[in-house]
Amino acid sequence: MVLLLGFFFLPVVLTSVFAFTNMSTATGISGGSYVVTGNLLRSLKDEGLDAKTIDALGQSSYVIDQAGLEKAHAAGVDARFITEIAERLKDRSFTSSTAFERELKTLPSRPTRVRDLKIAAGAFEQSVLNVRYASRGEMEAALTHMLENPPEGAIEKVATASYTGWTWTTENFKNLVITPDTWRIIGNTVFYVVLTLAFNVLVGLFLAITTFYLPPAGSGFFSVLWLLPRITPVVLYAVMWKWFTWEDGFVFNIAQDLGLPAFNYMKGSVASAWTVVILVNGFVGASFGMILFSGALKAIPVQQLWASEVDGASRWQQIRYIILPHMRWPILFVTSYQTLSLLSSYEQIWLTTNGGPGSTTTVWALEAFKTALNNYTGNLQYGLGAAMALILVAVGLILSIVYLRLFRFDEMMSKPKIEF
Amino acid sequence: MQISINNFTKTFDGTPVIDDMNLTIRDGEMLALLGPSGCGKSTTLFTISGIHRMDKGQLMFGDRDVSGLPSQKRNVGVVFQNYALYPHMNVFENIAFPLTVRKDNKADIDREVRFIAALTHISELLERRPGQLSGGQQQRVALARALVRKPDVLLLDEPLANLDAKLRLEMRSEIRRIQLETGITAVLVTHDQVEAMSMCDRIAIMKKGEIVQIDTPADMYSNPRTSFVAGFLGNPPISLLNGIAMGNTFSIAPIKLRVPLGSHEGIADGTPLKLGVRPEHFGPEGDIAVEGKITFAETQGRENLYDVELADGSVLRSIQPAARNWKLGEPVRWFIDSKSAFVFSDDGLRL
Amino acid sequence: MTRNFAAWPIILLLTVLSLPLFIMYLFLLVDTFSNTAPGSLLPNEFTLEHWRFLIDPTITGDVWKPTLTTVIFSASLMIIVVSVSATAGYALSRLALPFRRFVLSGIMVMHAFPSVTLIIGVFLVLQFAGLYNSLTGVILVKASLMLPFGIWIMKGFYDAVPWEIEMAGVQDGASRFTVWRRIILPQVKPGLLSLALFAFIDGWSEYMLPRILAPSSDFEVLSMYLNTVSDPNSSTYNFNIFKSVGLFYTLPVLALFVLFQNRLMNIFGGGTKG
Known part of the structure; x- marks a missing residue:
């Protein structure tokens, strides 16, 4: 009986449920997450989202804050170097990686290898691009953090568009x-x-x-x-x-x-x-x-x-x-x-x-x-x-x-x- | 064991089948439930057996109330109309089945089965399968299986209906013999009055879910309580004449027939009545003369059967020794034995 | 029947209609044992080389592993379908269950209902249950899709067993379970056997479910194996070899059918008389 319910009744119900979704391989069948991708930005641009917002979304910035310091620690960056960053650069922000890295190179206990330097820098990077957020709230918070004075409704629009899961629809x-x-x-x-x-x-x-x-x-x-x-x-x-x-x-x-x-x-x-x-x-x-x-x-x-x-x-x-x-x-x-x-x-x-x-x-x-x-x-x-x-x-x-x-x-x- | 049914009511899908029935079957007696099809006799039987549930009422085996018990806990033996033998088991296994499910030990089972097989005269058939048996033999196996675990009551559902005429006669006396030898209380369901009369101590005649009369066969025959009972017992059946009460007689004015009502006094003149005359109480000898013409004659060997049509078109049946032959169409002046005739009211109740 | 009425045009028509079938099956047999020159219809030499795939896995890949998988698949299917149908069919035929009417109509609708339309829903159920791409999943799905049919057939067989036998059993003091196992079940043996055969054959022939519900798994049933071998675009494509494989694959089914033709006839008719 359980089998019959499982493979007759349930499929019928699921068929009728999914008939009203846009589910496909791309969306997956369990719930999705929120990601802003390069492709998405391009299509948003085509839809007329203002260029300034798009640029801002595409950019990364570097902020020296507590979260970043912890991340650097976790990434195995030299502890002395982290202490120096915390003391000298605390609460500063940079708009590009080159500027930030240049600043880092001035520190005394900087790593000798470029790769280690980049790892240290990466810990402080803040960007929404290609980051997966589990809920819409987190995505919106991140967007608000990224954008200064965004146009009316832009955040909602980006958040909705960034959803990768399936949605309800009668389009089918x-x-x-x-x-x-x-x-x-x-x-x-x-x-x-x-x-x-x-x-x-x-x-x-x-x-x-x-x-x-x-x-x-x-x-x-x-x-x-x-x-x-x-x-x-x-x-x-x-x-x-x-x-x-x-x-x-x-x-x-x-x-x-x-x-x-x-x-x-x-x-x-x-x-x-x-x-x-x-x-x-x-x-x-x-x-x-x-x-x-x-x-x-x-x-x-x-x-x-x-x-x-x-x-x-x-x-x-x-x-x-x-x-x-x-x-x-x-x-x-x-x-x-x-x-x-x-x-x-x-x-x-x-x-x-x-x-x-x-x-x-x-x-x-x-x-x-x-x-x-x-x-x-x-x-x-x-x-x-x-x-x-x-x-x-x-x-x-x-x-x-x-x-x-x-x-x-x-x-x-x-x-x-x-x-x- | 005495079986009593108290205030039994049963409906199927809203149709009442049995209405407030009371019946007591005495210890060791064989009782027939007799009636036309649909009268509720099989329903009663299957209620005793535990296949049907009572909607209302109480069923007692001795002083044990079994109303709520399933068949398995009732200790009842049933012989079904089609015998219901288990086709994949041989005769021995069929008879042993009730004991096997009771988990008796092998030696006991073997002894019991052989004893009951000897009683039912099937000892030489134990290795056969039901498919290889004749109807009469299957009947005996079914009886043996029903009796083997010494049930409190033996129920027989039209046990002779599927047999041919000769076997029926034989099994009739066999079943009765076995019942008497074991002393078991038994209930026989049948629509055949000859079976009921020849096999049973008492007969309960049923009609539309009610017991109309319960009596010994002889009393029931000579003293029917209604015209339905009188018509059901006796072969050839009783003839019924329609008339009215007139001056303390049963009267059919157009043919000047008057039969004294005897002790039934005080019936208002003009009340419609019925007169029941059994074929053996109408013939060349008697006290009330009737004139008519023979419209039907049938030779039965030892006796002849005649229908005599009276002047008003009503018919009296008569059975006479074969010594003297009357011819079809022959006018006769025969007599009704008025002391043996039954008078019924218009609704069938005996006066 | 006595006179043969203008029989030959009818028989001719019958023969013409049957010709494609006849040719297909005849050549299925002939081609596996012979070679035919290109462009010709008739074989010109007898050979057993097309049967070498049985011992030489380099020709079409190992055939015995899919065979074993198929046996496991069909046998488990048979066991599930027969055991569930035997019990559920009895319960529905004989027991006063709650919602009996409702369940019965449900089973009947499912029996008539074309279950392949559910495949998309089933696919999603398996995804959620984590049984996608597993043999167990395919067996469960196939079994469930067969169950309404099996239960229905068994119910028909149970319905044909006289009530009196069951009553007699109960009267003899046996519990309903004992009555079922010792008295009723032996009466429906022919039904059980037919259903078992049918389930086995059906499982043996199944192609779509394993293909859709377990496309990239590491097990392969014979039907999938055959389809790979017979793909005209594949490099090993050869009419004669796929026919040998096909015949090898079909032989058990044919053998069962020939042995039990009469038993299966009723079931192949959709169980409508069951």
């Missing part, structure tokens, strides 16, 4: 609505689901009926053959299709021999890529329909079939008037069940065309997955991906509830009969 959904890609992917998804579903149901039905009429040896052969894709591990199944359709693959060679256009059918053209995608998924799904339909066929009382033959019905009439009416519920079931799983499945597409060529065969689930967990730019946008997944989760939930209502929901709920 706005972006989804305005991006033209979204609609194309929805179109792809509908196209894919409808065609694959049609293939599954029609071929499944065809297989069930033909194997029903074939002699046992033949029907056994065909049902096992069609079951193979279902039990073959998906990776192998996908690479077999690659072998079948890839350059130098089976179809490629045949086409070449026949003088037909030979190319990489899996990724070479949009039409062939779609054909492959639909066939790849269709062949897996058809067996599901076949199993269910065969079961339903066997449940038809054989006397009915005998009676219809006695009544002079041809095979076609038998199928039309006796078998198909019996198939109504199984067909409805397969359709709704497969719609749901097709909507959310992307494993086969991912392993075969990977949505290509371009993104012509990319469906919604694949796009969500790629956005969040698997893209080449390296910046995984968990937030946007979660927003896309959330839409699927919502559709999935609604559909599965509808489908449970349709198919014997209460029957499974009967009360336990032992009352003690």
Whole structure:
């Protein structure tokens, strides 16, 4: 139960939570910190923050104070040298490292090596640049310390911009609505689901009926053959299709021999890529329909079939008037069940065309997955991906509830009969 | 052990099934709960066994209150309608199961199982699996399993329903024999009046969650308290005629039928009444003449069964020795034995 | 059935439809034992060289370590799924638990619900739990995703066991636990076996979860191994070798399927009749 809660309920909640964030690899998934970086300053400048503030932020200054002395001590600077700095330079400040270092060189017990001198100087450096502050308060305090007479609102602006963690946003959904890609992917998804579903149901039905009429040896052969894709591990199944359709693959060679256009059918053209995608998924799904339909066929009382033959019905009439009416519920079931799983499945597409060529065969689930967990730019946008997944989760939930209502929901709920 | 049920009430999902029932089963007696399906007889049985909880009321085994105890702590033996043998255990293991879970020692278990197997005549079947047994044999195994730990009470839920006619006859006397030999208190649930009458010391007839009458089979047959009881016992069943009270007789005016009400005096003229006549109390001999026509005749071998339609369309059933045959359509003038007829009020209560 | 109605066009259509599958699986087998000249379709020599990867780790990397990992993965998955489903299925089928209705509907929705859509959420959960990139994490996730299905199937099997048997057990003085262990569990053995097989096969075939939830870890399951071998961009790419690896990888699944076809049929149908 804990596992179920952990890996069903929690993911659903997290998906919906993260759908409203801008979380990505860059922001990390736990809370962030506050850092002013060179890049940030540049982009702030572009946004029109005044140059004086930016310069000030970019600068370092050197102040001889108690904190600095302790830091120098901790850095292993010679104790006598520290005492001298404390006595002679206490409370002085320098705006550049050269000035400060020049001053240090005048002290009697200065270190001989330049590197040691720089270490000593570094202890007194005060800068916000590239320093990580855990909270916004600390960042603002540091900024206030650094800037003299900052313009109105500048500190708040810099502090907000310097946050590296994720923030709440509804941008994800706005972006989804305005991006033209979204609609194309929805179109792809509908196209894919409808065609694959049609293939599954029609071929499944065809297989069930033909194997029903074939002699046992033949029907056994065909049902096992069609079951193979279902039990073959998906990776192998996908690479077999690659072998079948890839350059130098089976179809490629045949086409070449026949003088037909030979190319990489899996990724070479949009039409062939779609054909492959639909066939790849269709062949897996058809067996599901076949199993269910065969079961339903066997449940038809054989006397009915005998009676219809006695009544002079041809095979076609038998199928039309006796078998198909019996198939109504199984067909409805397969359709709704497969719609749901097709909507959310992307494993086969991912392993075969990977949505290509371009993104012509990319469906919604694949796009969500790629956005969040698997893209080449390296910046995984968990937030946007979660927003896309959330839409699927919502559709999935609604559909599965509808489908449970349709198919014997209460029957499974009967009360336990032992009352003690 | 004496079992008593006091003020027992039970509802399923808001539907009352048993309403304020009281029942006492005497030590060592075999009691039948008889009634049509849905009358609450099985609910009563499973409440005694501890499968169902009482909503209200009290269940006593002797002077021990077991109302709140689960089955495991009640020491009750049950024979289920489909026997409910454990398919993966052989007969010996099935019978030994109650003792094994009680953690008796091996030698005791072996002795007890063999003793009870001998009593139920299945000693040679101990190595078999339930799937290899006939219905009657499964029945015996189920009995043996229920009896092996010497329960305070033996409950039988329609034990003969799944047997064919011949086996049913055989098991009927077998169950009774075993019950008498062990002297155990037993409750039999059945919808078959023949079973109830032939096997039990007393019968409790139930209807819609209430006990209508509880009596010995003979008393119940000869002295039913309601028309429902009269109709439930007896095969072929009793015939009921609708009429009215008129001058201290039961009267159906159109056919000039008048049956004296005898001791039931003071019934206002015109009160609707019912007259119950058992098939053996209507025939060529008797005291109240009735004219009619034979509309149905059935040969049963030793006896013949006739339906006689009276002039007003009501029907009297009759059972007669096969010596003399009446033909279908033949007009007859037969007689009702008025002393054996029952008079019921319109709502079915015996007068 | 008596007359064969205009059978040949139908059978022809069936054959044509089945052809891609037939060719793929036929060549899967043939190519592992033979060599084919470039550009040709038919093999021209018999060879066992494509199976050398079994003993020579220099060809595609050591194959036995991923195999062992896969066995561990599938076996733990099987154990978790079967043991949890066997108990939870019984509880849901037979015991009067609080919130039973609610839990049941929840399980049913989860059963119908396409769990892959949760992968992003699962990914984040694992990150927080610190199980990202670990075999344990992947096993737990895969097991949980399978559980609603397993519980559902087992509940179906339990539902089919007559109540009377259970009542008889209780009547005989056994506790509910004893009744479950000694009486009911033996009745659902076929169900347990089917579920165990299914869980094992499913675990054996799993690719996506290890790939996404443990991409850079030091363990590798066979599916990942196969995918690396069969990447057309990799230097070791060779149709015949990946087919041998693929066949090697698939053989246990095929063997189990052939042995237990009838038991698995029901479950492969989505457990809808269970």
